[in-house]
Amino acid sequence: MQAGHQMFEGTDAHRWTSWRVLYLLAVGVALTTETRWLCPPSCHCNTSALEVNCSGVQFMTVPSGLPREAKLLNLSHNSVKTLLHQQFHTLTHLLHLDLSDNLLVLIEVEAFLGSQSLLTLRLSRNQLKIIPVGAFAGLTNLQLLDISSNQILVFLDFTFSDLAALQFFTAAYNELVFISHQAFTGLTSLQELHLDGCNLTAVPTEALTQLRVLKGLHFHRLGLTTLPNYSLHHLVHLKELIISHCPRLETLLGNSLFGLNLTSLTIKHCSLNGVPYIPLRHLVxxxxxxxxxxxxTYIRGNLLGDLLRLQEFHLVSASLVCIETGAFKGLAHLKLLNVSRNLLTTLEAGAFHSVETLKSVGLDNNPLACDCRLLWLLRKRLHLDFGGRPPTCTTSVQLQGWNFLDFSEGELPNLLTCRQPRILNRKLQDVxxxxxxxxxxxxxxxxDPLPSVSWLNPQLKYVSSVGRIRTLSNGSLEVRYVQPHDSGTYFCVASNAAGNDSLPVSLHVRAFPPSSKNHFLPQGWSAFPSDSPTVNGNQKFPFDVKTLLIAATIGFVSFFSSVTVCFIFMFFWSKGKGQIKHTATIAYVPRSTMSNSNSGKGNSTEPSRFTMKLI
Known part of the structure; x- marks a missing residue:
């Protein structure tokens, strides 16, 4: 027993000695680390994470004596105004630098030279007005740059030419009015660019051509009024384009998205008054x-078929009143449709290429009329995702307030019904x-529901709402300036989800009789109708003496006025030629004299005449 007791005592002593050695080693390592990590005053240093946190301590300049091994340096929420030349050259291991929320107004050229390991640089919410060329020299490995919420007015040529590894760049909420054509030269690896909240009124197409591998482009709160043709056609690798909160943007020109291979397009909070079908046709x-x-307000039928791979379509709060039959024809992969908070009364199965592909439908906050047009949707309700907001019947008196999930399968056919159209006045219209x-x-x-009315012409083709022959908003058919070839039978067709009804009407147009020939009018002219009697089929034109006298008087007055003006002009012209005597000689040659002088030349006679000479 005593030997065993001594053995346990020896073991405890050995264990105690080992712990003392380990403790001394740990203390030595800690002392060595603290000696190497001289943390600046007011800063907090994390030696295990190699982090120096000097945020919110009101530094006026970058503190000196920063640990050389630091990988993370947080200088945000201070009052630093200037970054000097090679400001961080001793921090060769630095990976992340945060200078946001300072008072920076100047970054000197080569301010970051020596910090070649830096991966992220945040300069947001400062007072920078311009970034000099060469400010980012030496940042050959930088991947993220944030200069948002400054006062930068212009990007100069080659401002970012040293950032060959940059992948994410945000310059949002500056006062940018111009981006030079070569500003983005050198950004050969840039994947995502944010140009939000600036004063740009046009897409900087020339500058963007430098970004050959760009995949994401964000325009937010810009002054764009339109998206011109070929604005982005050099960005062949662009996958995501987001344009939002541009209230002046009303149109996208037909080839504005030409050349793009987008997989995601967002244009929201703008002023588009229709789906841009023509620009979208390029985005296969x-x-x-x-x-x-x-x-x-409308999604028209058969105009989105080029979007063969489309899976999600969102049109929330867009004043949408109608989704026409065939609206999504050709969209064989459509899985999600979100048309919440609109003015839709129904959503018919005929709008879709196939209702079997649908997995999610957003239809809440619409004035839905629950009738036979929605029967297909209620039968799929248990297999659809409504985003936690199932639609509600609103305009149906009998079912008002009913939730889609309140219906049982057995009562659906009796509750969701429609009444076939009936044309009210079937009186024969033969005109x-x-x-x-x-x-x-x-x-x-x-x-029930209220039928839509359309018209078919005698060739059984639908009549449009524009043209000489057109349908009116009240369901009527108007034929203006009828011609003989307009004759025939037209059909009024009233249709709804329960069926249709039709009514034929007839139109007979009498042509004008052939016009008679008139030798008194130039060829191609036609005479006005007259009530004067005719002789042998030829129309007689009355002789108007008063009109003839007025015309003759006007002619004589015009003639004598012209002659008088000529004589007055000649008089004053001659007075300016010096002392020249003018002689007027008037000779009268009687008829008899003319006859005697020509007696030897036959019996021809000439009339008497006056001869006047002005010398």
Missing amino acids: YLVYLDLSFNSI KVDQGHTVVFYCSSEG
Whole structure:
């Protein structure tokens, strides 16, 4: 027992000695580390993370004596105004530098020279007005640059030419009015660019041509009024384009998106008044489309078929009143449709290429009329994701306030019903009219839902709402300045989801009789109708003495006025030629004299005449 006791005592002593050695080693290492890490006053240093945090201590300049091994340096929320030449050259291991929320007004050339390991640089919320060329010299490995919320007015040529490794660049909320054509030269690795909240009124197309591998471009709160043709066509690798909060942007020209291979396009909080069908036709790789918060009222049929790969379509709060039949025809991969907070009364299955591909539908906050047009959607309700906001019946009196999830499968066919259209006034409309008149055919109908009225011409083609023959907003058909070839049978067709009804009307146009020949008018002219009697089919024109006398008087007055003006002009012209005597000789040659002088030449006679000479 005593031997065992001594053995345990020896073990405890050995263990105690080992712990003392380890403790002394740890203390020695700590002392050595603290000796090497001389943390600047008011800063907090984390030796394990190699971090120096000097945020919010009101430094006026960058502090000296920063640890050389530091990898993270936080100087945000201070009052630093200037970065000097080679300001951080001793921090050769620095990876992340934060100078945001200072009073920076000047960055000297080569301020960051020596910090070649730097990966991220944040200079946001300062007072920079310009960045000199060469300010970022030496930052050959920088991947992220944030200069947002400054007062920068212009980007000069080659400002960022030293940042060959830069991948993410945000210059949002500056006062940029111009970006020089070579400003982005050297940014050969840039993946994402944010130009938000600036004073730019046009896309800096020439500058953007330098960004050959750009994948994401953000325009936010710019003064754009339109997106011109070929604005971005050099950005062949661009995948995401976001344009938002540009209230003056009303149009996208037809080739504005030409050359792009976008997979995601967002144009929201702008002033588009319609879906930009023509520009979108180029985007055959588009997967995501968001046109929310625009003044778009219709999605027309059969105009989005070029977006073969589209999977998500968002059109929230857009004043949408109708999604036409065939609106999404050709979109065989459409999985999500979000049309929340609009003015839709229904969403028909005929709008889709296939309802089987749909997985999510946003339809809440619409004045929905729950009738047979929505029966397909309610039957799929248990297999659809409504985003936690299932639609509600609003305009149906019987079902007002009902939630889509409140219906049971058995009651759907009896509750969601429609009434077939019926044309009210079926009185025969058979119109016979002379050529050149205007004819209106009327057609009114009833049904539930309210039927839409269209017209077919005699060739059984739909009549449009524009042109000489057109449909009116009240359902009528107007034929203006009728011609003989307009004759025939027209059909009024009233349609809704429950079926249709039709009504034929007839139009007979009498042509003008052939016009008679008139030898008194030039060829190609036609005489006005007259009530004067005719002789042998030829129209007689009355002789008007008064008109003839007025015309003759006007002619004589004009003639004598011209002669008088000529004599007055000759008189004053001759007076300016010096002392020249003018002689006027008037000779009268009687008829008999003329006859006697020519007696030897036959019996020809000449009339008497006056001869006047002015010398």
